[in-house]
Structures are given as structure tokens and as C-alpha cells.
Amino acid sequence: MDSIGNFFSEYGALLFEKTWEHLFISFAALALGVIVAVPLGILLVRLPKIAGLIMGIAGVVQTFPSLAILAFFIPLLGIGKVPAIVALFLYSMLPILRNTYIGVKNVDPNLLEASRGMGMTAFQRTTRVELPLAVPVIMAGIRMTAVYLIGWATLASFIGGGGLGDFIFDGLNLFRPDLIIGGAVPVTLLAILLDWILGKLEKAATPLGIRLERGEA
Amino acid sequence: MLVFDNVSKVYAGGKRAVDHLNLEIEEGEFVCLIGPSGCGKTTTMKMINRLVRPTEGKILLNGENLLDKNVVELRRSIGYVIQQIGLFPHMTIRDNIALVPRLKGMPAEERNGRAEELMELVNMPKEFLDRYPHELSGGQQQRIGVLRALASDPPLILMDEPFGALDPITRDSLQAEFKHLQQTLGKTIIFVTHDMDEALKLADKVVIMRAGKIVQVGSPDEILRNPADEFVEDFIGKERLAQARQQLQTVGQIMNPDPVSVGMGETLSQAVKIMRRRRVDSLLVTDGAGVFRGWVTVEMIERHKNWDAAVADIMETDVPTVRADTLLRDATRNILVRGLKYVPVVDDRKHLAGILTRTSLVDVLYDSVWGDAEDESSGMADGEGA
Numbered sequence: 001m002d003s004i005g006n007f008f009s010e011y012g013a014l015l016f017e018k019t020w021e022h023l024f025i026s027f028a029a030l031a032l033g034v035i036v037a038v039p040l041g042i043l044l045v046r047l048p049k050i051a052g053l054i055m056g057i058a059g060v061v062q063t064f065p066s067l068a069i070l071a072f073f074i075p076l077l078g079i080g081k082v083p084a085i086v087a088l089f090l091y092s093m094l095p096i097l098r099n100t101y102i103g104v105k106n107v108d109p110n111l112l113e114a115s116r117g118m119g120m121t122a123f124q125r126t127t128r129v130e131l132p133l134a135v136p137v138i139m140a141g142i143r144m145t146a147v148y149l150i151g152w153a154t155l156a157s158f159i160g161g162g163g164l165g166d167f168i169f170d171g172l173n174l175f176r177p178d179l180i181i182g183g184a185v186p187v188t189l190l191a192i193l194l195d196w197i198l199g200k201l202e203k204a205a206t207p208l209g210i211r212l213e214r215g216e217a
Numbered sequence: 218m219l220v221f222d223n224v225s226k227v228y229a230g231g232k233r234a235v236d237h238l239n240l241e242i243e244e245g246e247f248v249c250l251i252g253p254s255g256c257g258k259t260t261t262m263k264m265i266n267r268l269v270r271p272t273e274g275k276i277l278l279n280g281e282n283l284l285d286k287n288v289v290e291l292r293r294s295i296g297y298v299i300q301q302i303g304l305f306p307h308m309t310i311r312d313n314i315a316l317v318p319r320l321k322g323m324p325a326e327e328r329n330g331r332a333e334e335l336m337e338l339v340n341m342p343k344e345f346l347d348r349y350p351h352e353l354s355g356g357q358q359q360r361i362g363v364l365r366a367l368a369s370d371p372p373l374i375l376m377d378e379p380f381g382a383l384d385p386i387t388r389d390s391l392q393a394e395f396k397h398l399q400q401t402l403g404k405t406i407i408f409v410t411h412d413m414d415e416a417l418k419l420a421d422k423v424v425i426m427r428a429g430k431i432v433q434v435g436s437p438d439e440i441l442r443n444p445a446d447e448f449v450e451d452f453i454g455k456e457r458l459a460q461a462r463q464q465l466q467t468v469g470q471i472m473n474p475d476p477v478s479v480g481m482g483e484t485l486s487q488a489v490k491i492m493r494r495r496r497v498d499s500l501l502v503t504d505g506a507g508v509f510r511g512w513v514t515v516e517m518i519e520r521h522k523n524w525d526a527a528v529a530d531i532m533e534t535d536v537p538t539v540r541a542d543t544l545l546r547d548a549t550r551n552i553l554v555r556g557l558k559y560v561p562v563v564d565d566r567k568h569l570a571g572i573l574t575r576t577s578l579v580d581v582l583y584d585s586v587w588g589d590a591e592d593e594s595s596g597m598a599d600g601e602g603a
Binding site: 108111114115118124208210213 | 308
């Protein structure tokens, strides 16, 4: 217990700072991912001809080794937080895009027909029918992506992005298991915590009628 | 109210779903579009709320071309009910019903009142308004689907096989309920179905379609009485036609047109001679002009003894008659309820036209059960009666 106490007295302030950096990088990437991928996913449902192509490209991006992507952005964006966020944002695209696309596409076509026939505008159909019904699937994608991003964000350290990765890689370089554990445990805790919070959010965002229908309320 | 003027719909690939269709629909009419699947009935209906755009021709609603109207406004002014019900699972029953009023900007309080009013209309408890669609049975859900279409009080409602997915008992009760509702509210209904029983039960006007064209338009009775061609006959079905023919048969068609009658001035002895010759126990009495006056039976003559008296003196004048153009089903009830052996048939000027006996009714019954195998004229033999 003493050693833990010592670790905190020595690295506590730094740990706090790095945790904050870590969250910042992850959330920035996630926010960009949501802002871009959710509307794009809705749009792709309207454009079935190019949907396959875009989803394919997003799938290919996902297979690039994460280190390679990070390294790839150094010549373009230099080092630091910006290239790290951009790289992680690219990674977050696919799961959010795919879930949004599937969620919206799987909305019962009869409901869309009914809403069209009753005189909803295209915008109203999206905001009042498609999105509320697709929310559970979209939110599940965002939640999964957030957990991944917390893990991936450790790699930001490689290109000077900071975050808890700094602890882990310093520990590796200096043969200091305490630093590795001191970085890895907070990452894990963050991931678990975020998963739990987003789980609550997912439930809150799902319309009551849908939750009742599934027997979840 | 609604006019289809030479309307066609050609889909990409050249399939003609609707082919030069002309149709006129009056206000307050219940119109059923019916035909086998792929006949264009649904396409025809969906052109009215512009879910499908006609390739040629025009559709006029109250004299205005539909294509000149704002499509969103147009749809909000037409009720729409689909087969799969299509209630929004994430909205309460209240929100589902009040959807179109809400789109039109009706204030919440007014919407609420409207939803409650509509629930009363179909005798559903107001508590249902706060439930969600999945908590209701299929029949209840489709009742709500109908109410949703009625919510903004549109004069015209389109219905696409709305009762098709329900079990037969629920379907029957909803049909009856809806027909009543339609008559009370005076709505014009365009109703797509492939169920002939449903069409005959509900429609004022049945439009039978095949391969994008109208084969026949008419009231259910007209169509049953005079199917336009073999296709319509097949589509209605032999059994239903036979049943309908029987239902729509008039007394004149099956009566014995040659009843045994006697002039009212004749003497009883002459009457008895006629009876003996024709082997009957009663005679219908007519005056000089052929107007039916009453009847006389062998018992009445026997009781009277004086065979020189005129038939007019002893005849029974308080006799039920039936007109030749009465539907057989109505006449049958009359005969059965009163326990009559026969009824004299008269024309519109009260002239004796024939006689309807139980034997003739039995023949009709045999025909409908076993077909026309026997000689049709057996009714002439008249085992009982005149």
C-alpha cells in the first residue's frame, strides 16, 4: 500500500494531467466522429448507390494499423494532439457510420410510408421517425467507439499527443512496471466508467415506447 | 369530387401498372378498388396522395389538378390507413392519433381534446391514449390507425387493405364499425382490397381492376347481377354468384305465371268444375280487368251449399299478396313467417301475374344446393295450392 501511496504523491498531479489529456483526445475524436458519421450515415441511407462504396472505404481505413495511421499524419499535420485526434477520428468513423446506417436503414418501411402518406416533410421523417427509432443502434455504436477510443488514445503518446500513453511508454522504455501499471489501470477504469455512463445515456435517449416494447423499462 | 382522367403509370422497365384509367368518384362514396395482386389497385390509390406520380393523364380533386398542389399540404388533407397499421412505436396512442393535427400546427390542448373525442367515437377508453401501440391488440391498433386518419377531419380517406392482417372475427367487427362510422361522418373512402366479401359488404361502388385497367364499375348488386365478363365471374366466385343470384332473384322470375283463377262473377258450381279439372283445392279470383280480388277454397264452397251463388259473394278478400318485382329473399320471409302455402303475385297495377308456392321456393333451394340438374319447369306441377 505504501508504494501506491508513494506513486500518487510522486505522480499524482501528472497522472491527473495525463488523464485529462487522454479524455480530451478521446472525446475530441469521438465528437468529430459523431458530428461527421451520424449525418453521413443518414445520408447514405438516402443514397443507396454510393452507400456500399463509402462503407467499404470506411472498412478499409479500419484495417490500417493504428500506428501507421498516426505516423502517416506526422508529415501532414506535424506532431502533437491535432494529428492524434484526426487519426483517432478516422478510426471512430466506421463503427458510428455503420451503426447509424444500419439503424436508420432498418426502420420499418411501413412506418416511413405512413409518415410520408400523412404529410411529413423529409426533415420531419428523419427527426421524428427515423432518428428516434434508430437511436438505440446509433447509441450502441457510439458507446462501443468511445470504449475503443480510450484504448487507442494511448497510442497518441507516440506522436507527442500526450495522454496516459506517456506513462505506459515511459514505463516500457525505463523498465518501470509501476509507470506501466499507473498508466494502464486508469485507462481501463476510464473505459469501464465511460461504457457505464454511455449505457445510461443510451437508455435515456431511447424513446420510452421502444424500451417498453422490448421490456426494458 | 375525384376524377381520374386517362391516367397511366408506367414504371421504369416499361411495366404498365395503370393503363389509361378513367374513373369518377362522388363525394361521400365508399369506393372499393379490387382485383388480383398486381392489377394496379394500390398504385391507383397511391396516385391520389402522390406517393406514386402518374406518368400520363391527370387526377382532379374538386376540379384542381393534384400535381399543382403542394404535396405535403395535400397529404395532410387526405386520411391514409395502411395494412401494416404503421403506428409509430415510439409515440403514445395520443401522439399517434394527433400526428397530423400536430403537423398542421394545432395547439396541444385542442389536439388532446380531438384525440379524446375520437376515442369516444369508437368506444375505446381514454386511458388507452397514454399507452404505446405494442400494448394494444391488433384490432385495437388498427382502430387507432383509422382514428389517426380521421384526426384532422379530412373529407377523403385512402385505405390500403386496412383489415387484411386481422383475424376474421376482428375483421368482421371492424368492417361493420367502420362502415357505420363512414356513413355517420359522410367521408369519401377509397378502399383497396382483394377480398370480394369485404368489397361487397362495404362498398357503394366496386371498381374491379385487371392488368391496370378497369374491368367493371358498379354497385355490389349490379356486379353480382351482371358480371361484365368471365374474369369478373371467376373473381367473384361461382358459389357467391349462385348465392347472390338466389338473393337477388325476384318473385316474378320463379313464380308460376299461370295460376288457376276464376272470374268473380262466375257461380260456385263453375268454380268447382275448374277445381276438379285442374286438380286444385283453391282458386284465385279476378275481376273483369284481371285485377286480383281474393281467393276461394273448396272448404268455403262446401260450407256455403248454394252452388248458384257468385264467387264474389263468398270469396276471402283479406289475402296477402306479393309484387312480382319483390326480391325473393323478402318474399320468402313473408311466406315462412305467416305459414302460407302460397301467395298470389300481382303486378304494379294489382293485376294477377302469377302465384308463388312453397314448391317453387323448394325448387330454388334445390337449384342452389344441387345445381340445375332437374327440369326447371317442375314448379308448374304445383303439388299444393292453386
